[in-house]
Amino acid sequence: MTRDLARVLNPTSIAVIGGGAWCASIIEAAQRIGYQGRIFPVHPSGKEIAGIKAIEKLEDWDGPIDAAFIGVNRFATLEVVSSLRELGAGGAVCFASGFTEALAEDASGADLQAQLVAAAGGMPILGPNCYGFVNALDRAAIWPDQHGMQPVERGVAILTQSSNIAINLTMQRRGLPIAYMVTCGNMAQTSQAAIARQLLDDDRVTAIGLHIEGFGNLREWEALAAKAHDRGVPLVALKVGASEQAQAAAVSHTASLAGSDAGAQALLDRLGIARLHGLPAFLETLKLLHANGLLTSNKIASISCSGGEASLIADLSTARDLVFPPLSESQKQELKAALGPMVALANPLDYHTYIWRDTQAMTRAWKGMTGEGIGMTFSIVDYPHTDYTDWTCATQAALAVRAETGAPFAVVATLPELMPEHVADELMAGGVVPIMGLEEALAAAEAASHTKAPVLEPVCLPGTAEPDQVLTEAEAKEALASHGLPIPRNMVVSALDAAQACSELTPPFAVKGIGLAHKSEHGAVRLGVQASNLDEASRAVGTDTVLVEEMADGAVVELLIGVTRDPAHGFVMTVGAGGVLTEVLRDTVSLLVPSTQNQVKQALNRLKCAPLLHGYRGKPAADLDAIVAAVNAVQAYVLANADTLAEVEINPLICTAEGAVAVDALIRKASS
The missing domain is CATH 3.30.1490.20 (ATP-grasp fold, A domain)
Incomplete structure (x- = not known):
């Protein structure tokens, strides 16, 4: 963590500049988390605020200022930031709005934001349009509202561009220890990726969750992913919004196929950041990662005392890349000894209720569902809110399994309200993951078992020149052939x-x-x-x-290779089923340029038409190496023309048993 930002996030002195109500809220939020440092309001009246006498101006403070909350209007914010910098302050949270987020209503917002950055100089600022942070590890907060966080010894960090979502997440009651909650606002100077990267220096942080509206500087995200992988700290994302892909003038099929979100997904895949699609799954995944870290496989096991629940979790898993492996012979023997002859042994397992209240027998049976190769074992338990004392045996059995085997183990409530908060806390303390919701459990397991190392090669950053020409097919083919693409x-x-x-x-x-x-x-x-x-x-x-x-003949399959310029994510390369039915089939996978041969092969194998590539029902297989070579030729053209290229498409690429040839090509670019 850089020295100055560390000062801000763990301050020993906090200045609060603004109206009395804001000052009082900041003081109360800091006191709620147990802040022991010095905090002082700054108000021209010098009045008492929340029991603390205000100083009239910043210059009257006789000690260091590690961090400041600036709760004045946007114009006055510039003056305060400049004063703080001159006084050697560690940094500031800029609360005011009306900067770039308000461009639709006020065109002056961008200029004001530029002035704010200039006023800060080398002093770090969070925001503007930012709520600040809560540091539950060191019991520090700059936060102008309620929060539900409690001091913790270790936990996850959550960074979000939405202050309201941040407030709500602090109120979670799921047994998830949150170490840092940081809002990023407009990120005029200090980006979300840069903050997360610096939080990695705190070895008390077990995982980082990122609520992302836009990426910004891609090089910072690449640096974050690399550092997180080196430190062994998993990253998960809740990515919302749509990037501007400049599709209005697009003439290829690729642009409509890729969609506005393809670049974001391709970037997250490349960075090795698991993506979730809702706040509950986001929190449950962070919880699983905090308790267990990444899972060693996507093989899971499930235990329940109801056939309905066993069927439900099995059905829900079909939409995810998770596997319920059959029971081994040793597992069957262990289960039979614990359950007797009346229980049909399978995974998922319905163990009925014959051993309910017998904690020792429950432990033995549940242990039988763990084992080598199982990434996570789920025990489905719903605690009634009327009287859950008869369910204590389930809690104790889960804790015993974890203690005796060390295997990843979770207790899953089908409904969030059927997992009491104190039970969740007890399970977490014993290393058992208390998960609220079957779908959330499966989403968390999938995310935790599929996270991969980031691609270290930087993405190719596109130019900004306005495309003003579409090459003829012959011109496009000649240009691509010069980079190795076979053409007729x-x-x-x-x-x-x-x-x-x-x-x-x-x-x-x-x-x-x-x-x-x-x-x-x-x-x-x-x-x-x-x-x-x-x-x-x-x-x-x-x-x-x-x-x-x-004419090219002998086609095994027709493919599409397309690349579109995406200002937010780089060049998005789409491979998929080609020909006249391309947009009907919509069988595509997207990557970023450049991608390796292995990554291209993996993408091809993810296509629904992949069986055709490998030979289907006695038909010959396509020349996969020739297809990959064709993709690499397109990438080579993109890399050589990154400053001017807007889009390139091959559709179709005729793939035969002996090679691959592009029989149609399109290029749109700016004049050289």
């Missing part, structure tokens, strides 16, 4: 004398009109044309010049 032999000729001009080409031919983006939609494509009717077909296309090329 072809010629661009007059539609009036095509046969004579193309005498050196071998029929059958594909004849295509020149200057049309989607030629098939204009009836400007003729396939299987013989030399004898080439002139007739060329004239029928309807353009003055035509592209005549030798």
Whole structure:
């Protein structure tokens, strides 16, 4: 953690500048977490606020100022930030709004934000439009509202761009120890990724959750992912919102297929950051990671005393990449000894209620569902809110299993309200994960078992030049062929004398009109044309010049390779099922440029049409190496033209048992 930001997040002295109500709220929030440092309000009246006499101006303070909360209007904020910097303050939380987040209503917001950054100089600031933070490890807070956090010895850090979501998350009662809650606001100077990266220096932080609206500086996110992996601290994200992909002028199929969120998902995948899609799953995943860390496999086991629950968790898992492995012989023997002959042994297991209240027998049976290769064992237990004393045996059995085996173990309530808070705390203290909700349990297990090391090679950052030209198909193919993409032999000729001009080409031919983006939609494509009717077909296309090329045959499958410029995430590369039904099938996977050969192969194998690539029902397999080489050729073109390129697409790439050839190509870019 950098020296100055460490000062801000663990201050021994806090200045609170603003109206009496704000000052009082800040003081009360700090006292609620047990802050023992010095805190002083600054108010021109010098009045007493929350039992503390205010000083009239900052210069009257005779000691250091580690951190400050600035609760004045946006114009006055600039003056206060400048004064704090001159006084050598550690940093500040800028609460005021009306900066870049208000551009739709006030065009001056961006200029004011730039002035704020200039006024801060090298002094770190959080915000503007920011609520600040609560540090439950060191019992410090700069927070102008209620919060529900309690002091902890270790726990997770949560960073969010939404102050209201932050408030709500502090109020969670799920047994999750939150070490830091940090709001980031507009991130005028100090970004979410930079804050998270510096929190990694605190070895009391077990996992970091990131509520992300936009990424900003991609190099900072790459540095965060690399450092988190080195420190062994998992990152999880709740990514919301849609990036601007500049699709308004897009002419390829790729732009509509990739969608506004494809770049964000591809970036998170590349960084090794697990993504969740709701706050409950986000919190339960952080809880699992805090208690167990990453899971060693996606193989799970489930125990319940009801067949209904066993069926429910099995059904819910079908939408996720999780596996219920069959019981081994040793597991069956252990379970049979504990449960007797009346229980059908399977995973998920319905153990009925024959051994209920017999903690020793329950422990033995539940132990039987753990074992080598099992990433997580779930015991489904719902504690009634009327009288749960008869369920104490389940709590004790779970704790005993964890203590005796050390295996990852969770107690799951099907409904959040059926996991009492004190039971959750007791389970967590014994290393058992108390999870609230079956779907949340599965989401957490999937996230914790699929997190991978980040890709260390930086993403290619796109240029900003406005695209003003679309290359003809022939021009696009020639440009891509110069980087190694196989294309058919072809010629661009007059539609009036095509046969004579193309005498050196071998029929059958594909004849295509020149200057049309989607030629098939204009009836400007003729396939299987013989030399004898080439002139007739060329004239029928309807353009003055035509592209005549030798037909590619022997297709095993047709694929699409497309790349679109995404200002928020880099160049998004989409591979998927190609041909005229591309947008109907919507069978695609997105990566970022550059991606390795192995990453490209993994993406191809994730496609629904992947069985065709490997040979389906006796059909030959496609030349996978040739397909990967074609993808790499497209990437090479993108890297060489990153400053000007907007989009490139190959559709289709004809994939055969002997190779791969691009029979259609499109490039949109800025003039060189």
